[in-house]
Amino acid sequence: MIQKILEVIEAGQTFLIAAHESPDGDALASTLSLTLALEGQGKQVTAYNCDGVPGDYRFLPGCDKIVNDVAADSQFDVAFVLDAGELSRAGSWIKERCATLVNIDHHPHSEDFGDIYFVDDKASATGALIYRLIKAAGWPISEEIAINLYTAVLADTGSFRYSNADGEAFRVAGEMVDLGVDPWSISSGLYESQEEVRLRLLALALPTLRVAECGTFASIAVTLEMYEQTGATSEHTDRFVNYPRSIRGVEVAIFFRQIEAARFKVGFRSSGTVDVGALARELGGGGHHNAAGGMVDGTLAEAQNHVFTKVGRLLR
Amino acid sequence: MIQKILEVIEAGQTFLIAAHESPDGDALASTLSLTLALEGQGKQVTAYNCDGVPGDYRFLPGCDKIVNDVAADSQFDVAFVLDAGELSRAGSWIKERCATLVNIDHHPHSEDFGDIYFVDDKASATGALIYRLIKAAGWPISEEIAINLYTAVLADTGSFRYSNADGEAFRVAGEMVDLGVDPWSISSGLYESQEEVRLRLLALALPTLRVAECGTFASIAVTLEMYEQTGATSEHTDRFVNYPRSIRGVEVAIFFRQIEAARFKVGFRSSGTVDVGALARELGGGGHHNAAGGMVDGTLAEAQNHVFTKVGRLLR
Known part of the structure; x- marks a missing residue:
């Protein structure tokens, strides 16, 4: 040829x-x-x-x-x-x-x-x-x-x-x-060429890390207040979900991104058998088996509780 | 041979x-x-x-x-x-x-x-x-x-x-x-398989980010107190220096790791022309052109000032 x-x-x-x-x-x-x-x-x-x-x-x-x-x-x-x-x-x-x-x-x-x-x-x-x-x-x-x-x-x-x-x-x-x-x-x-504000945003987001259900799922969150404090925008949150995902044993990683006072975009990554596409569809969203996303209303704590309950049920 | x-x-x-x-x-x-x-x-x-x-x-x-x-x-x-x-x-x-x-x-x-x-x-x-x-x-x-x-x-x-x-x-x-x-x-x-405590430690370390000399060098630090708060150890700091290094424009990245009340290990990474090996030897340490390390006495602020002055001189 x-x-x-x-x-x-x-x-x-x-x-x-x-x-x-x-x-x-x-x-x-x-x-x-x-x-x-x-x-x-x-x-x-x-x-x-x-x-x-x-x-x-x-x-x-x-x-x-x-x-x-x-x-x-x-x-x-x-x-x-x-x-x-x-x-x-x-x-x-x-x-x-x-x-x-x-x-x-x-x-x-x-x-x-x-x-x-x-x-x-x-x-x-x-x-x-x-x-x-x-x-x-x-x-x-x-x-x-x-x-x-x-x-x-x-x-x-x-x-x-x-x-x-x-x-x-x-x-x-x-x-x-x-x-x-x-x-x-x-x-x-x-x-390896990120803007300083992205790292500043990450510094605020990482302390929101929650690991649950014996370490099988984990989340981090970015709020509107964090954008204000750092001058970062939602563009800078690209690949943030990789941080909870990188923890040994985590099967589902979740990223909460605030878009309105009481509204969060929720991104999911699955590294195993859990179908996060199905999960996202339950939240009015969509995606693939391994990567998907949806939307949840409420405060961060409310959004987390809502999503964690659903994910926890899948992992148990 | x-x-x-x-x-x-x-x-x-x-x-x-x-x-x-x-x-x-x-x-x-x-x-x-x-x-x-x-x-x-x-x-x-x-x-x-x-x-x-x-x-x-x-x-x-x-x-x-x-x-x-x-x-x-x-x-x-x-x-x-x-x-x-x-x-x-x-x-x-x-x-x-x-x-x-x-x-x-x-x-x-x-x-x-x-x-x-x-x-x-x-x-x-x-x-x-x-x-x-x-x-x-x-x-x-x-x-x-x-x-x-x-x-x-x-x-x-x-x-x-x-x-x-x-x-x-x-x-x-x-x-x-x-x-x-x-x-x-x-x-x-x-x-892509880190322990949760490493991410918790990173969450404490990232806010110490300092970017200096018009963005040409940057540092983060880990203190003994951070180990105590998270249960992490010095082992978990591996590759932390990559975070300051990843910022666009940074030529020298520095990682301060406290080893005693008034003593820090200092790791350097150079992505360009600066020979951090020579710098580290000035601090009683050693290493390569692109990766090296030494030791500095003092509080974190003192160690930072000491090192930043030296690095700043090289970059100007």
Whole structure:
């Protein structure tokens, strides 16, 4: 399959490279590493994402190349759709605008929409497939390409912590580090760059920690008063639920976030068998088995008592 | 140097393997990987750490082998002191109890206390040196050894995120994953499974956050009183320094840990150009460019003022 792709690259002159909407690190960095590699071969490349580049990823070399609009009359010799799962997540119109359509993906059951289907659902990231392509072609890997390939693999393996971080993921990362990538500059940009007010808010929220039912569930809360004291906003509460969740033995983690004087949003995370989706639906909300949310009226104490009774019943 | 080590291993029958006090993941996992490897060669090994095995690391295969006491009359053919920086951090008595003393370390300026000095301050972890030793010897790497080698490298590179995560670190990790290590089971055990008291301690420590010099450095502190209030111990402060470090713009993060009424251990992390190793040596301590520690006398306010003045001078 790689050989076929190299042939159409060799023969083509104009290329479109796209990835799925609401792009994550793998989608963007795969787009950019292939774009930079093809440009290095003297090709004319349009890098496209319907949602552009989110702020977190503005450090990716070449990200300014990504456009969120393509002229209606443009035609391409070859279009690559990366990491998309389905063509519609990248743009259904792409099929009509190219002579050859290539699907490169690692999603299981990725839709077979292309002329060439290079899908390996065992790969840790689509970036790992771009790496294989670049290596097979024997193209040089510049530091800019290296940063993108590294970031693609990093992002889709949860910083090399998920079970999909396979030997290839580590080897790709190691090679990119040898080529000049600094792991810290990337991970700190992506993961360790919070605003001081978020930590100040966390300092107020953590003392609200309640652990109940023999340690099987735990909660923390953020109140409107805490926003006032710190200057933080609800945006800064992202991932706060991970604190109660991180306690050994906790099966259900709960995050109470005050939105009105007597009203709380309640977020649930389950790390085990408890279906918090069902729980959230009882509270007029919804979600998945492992992550869900709903709404409760009352003071914090009332909201906690109401929710704790329900959760406690499930865990007993 | 590796050849010399393999010769004394070949010739010896009884071994002591020790690492620094208050052991971290690299110290413990290096101890265990070398212990298991030598046992695999039919050697008699005593694995020792004066502080035993902290709860967080009880998942390490073989950790029950580590004792915190060695009979006063015991003698060893060879003693390995790993990751210690100085012999006294592992136990000065070790020198008198062995025919051959081997220092394996990656700390810069590691004390030259042994008969054999295998120190590479470019190595990401002491575990990477144990890996080199095992590979040079051609010994098999069991899954138990693989988990330890993986954890050693993971722990000292901050989950492959620090700048010391070099190509070797990633390649060692990749090889261990190929040998059966599941990244998620280790990182979730290590980083997402804390005791409730640790979170209670964090709740008291976070309000001590100080951010200074236009946000370029930040500190938090843990006092003896906080231990009393929560039932936590110094063990639970592991990685607390990551909280000030996580603030956008912070170049030097500082963690003050009270050890006596008027005495603080001070841990430093640098994410940039500042050499906190040099800073720590000024305080009678030591460490690397990016991670180091020392000691300061006084109240918390006095210790903070003393350290902040020094750090401020470096950052201006």
